[in-house]
Amino acid sequence: MTQDLKSRLQTRALTEGFAAMRITTPDAIPQAAARLAEFVAQGKHGQMGWMAERMEWRGNPAALWPQARSVIMLAEPYTPDANPLPLLQETDRGVISVYAQGKDYHDLVKRRLKRLGRWLIDQSPKADPAEIKVFVDTAPVMEKPLAQAAGLGWQGKHTNLLSRDLGNWFFLGAIFTTLDLPPDPPEISHCGTCTACLDICPTRAFPAPYQLDARRCISYLTIEHKGPVDPDLRALMGNRIYGCDDCLAICPWNKFAQAAHDIGYDPKHGAPPLAELAALDDAAFRSCFAGSPIKRIGRDRFVRNVLYAIGNSGNPALAPAARALTTDADETVAEAARWALSRLRATGRAAP
Structure with missing residues (x-):
């Protein structure tokens, strides 16, 4: 019954507008807690104090909601119509990260997750209906390691999630559920010897492949960092005024990227x-x-x-x-x- 439900859930997820769905278990990322603790201990989280809070939950999804048996990971594309990198040459205009060009993705993805979650509850046994919790980048959930454990993609050398079918222009959503659904095998890295994402970073925010020092990341500096930015770093920010897409835009796996499905991601702001x-x-x-x-x-x-x-x-x-x-x-x-x-x-x- 659970395999049949998983198949129907897959179909339903695609109908709702998600590009891909995979399943893992809450205990599938045992290495995450130690990696998070080291990242915070080295101060690489900068002013993002929320990363140090509730570390037990963030590093161990099973502790976040002990009743959960499965984690459903979903991908929603927001692929731009054109490569954003040429905008960096238009120095009288401000470059806004692709993901922030349209409506707030938190609202769009969560709305879709809730619809899918309600469908899942309706399909569960009446005598023992499923319970769910949905998350979109606002709770102590490490979506990227969970997505790799579910086989949705892998964390590239730029630490963002990559997929052989989607490139890296997509958001992640998670549905935790009390249902025991068959998990998918994890994904492995397919970055090979490519270092394009590391080489293009203007502030050298990657001390090593698969590692990020947020304190040097332009996305962090323009969004999370309060107060003045170090003059040496601000001189490297160019005309990026909200976020940075360089490491995403240069990735060769984007040749497989899927078009955005939701018109809410259509650009509203452009390069003002x-x-x-x-x-x-x-x-x-x-x-x-x-x-x-x-x-x-x-x-x-x-x-x-x-x-x-x-x-x-x-x-x-x-x-x-x-x-x-x-x-x-x-x-x-x-x-x-x-x-x-x-x-x-x-x-x-x-x-x-």
Whole structure:
């Protein structure tokens, strides 16, 4: 009965819009706890204090919900229509990570997970109905190791999940359930000798293959890091103002990527002009990015990133936008504006 239910669940998952589904058990990643503890002990998590919290749950899914018997891992593609890397040459515009171009993926994936979960409950025995919990990147769940244990893909040298069928442009969702479903075999790495993702990283955030130092990662710096960014690092951020896709975009496995199924992932923001973004006050920022994951970092951190991009642009036409913020109420923003002006002046391309 469980094998038949798994087959029907697979079909249903594809009908709901997921690109792939695999199953594992809550105890399938025994190595995760030690790796997480070492990562945190070395301080590579930076200001992400939540990674150090509830480490027992994060490192051991079986402890998160002891009643769970199976973990259903699902992939949802958000593949862009075009390679985002050429946008890095348009230095008067801000580059926003592909995943944040449309609606907030947390809402889109969770809605689909809940529909699939309700279907699963309806298919379970009436005398002993299944229980479920759904997770999308907001709970102490290590989705990537679980997805590899389920055979959905493998963690590449850039530590993101890769699939021979999907490339690496996809989100992960998890359904924990009390049902005992047949697990799938784990996946192994197929990166071979390729180091494209390591070589392209502008800040050298990968101390070794399969290892990430978040403190040097542009995604971390633009989204999670509070306060001023180290000047040596901000100079390497280019015009990336929210996230970074370099290591994802360069991966050769993307030749197998599937198109995004949900129109919610259609680009809304594109690569906006930096001068326009620098002029956003709090109300305008909230209005512009309503329904987007960008909204959660707030206006001040976002405008800080924009000013770093202005400083890196070498474009004297952007100096007035920076100058207008040198006395901003937020000192981090004001300092970023002064830094941007000094950078432009250093190239002899901005008036004093």
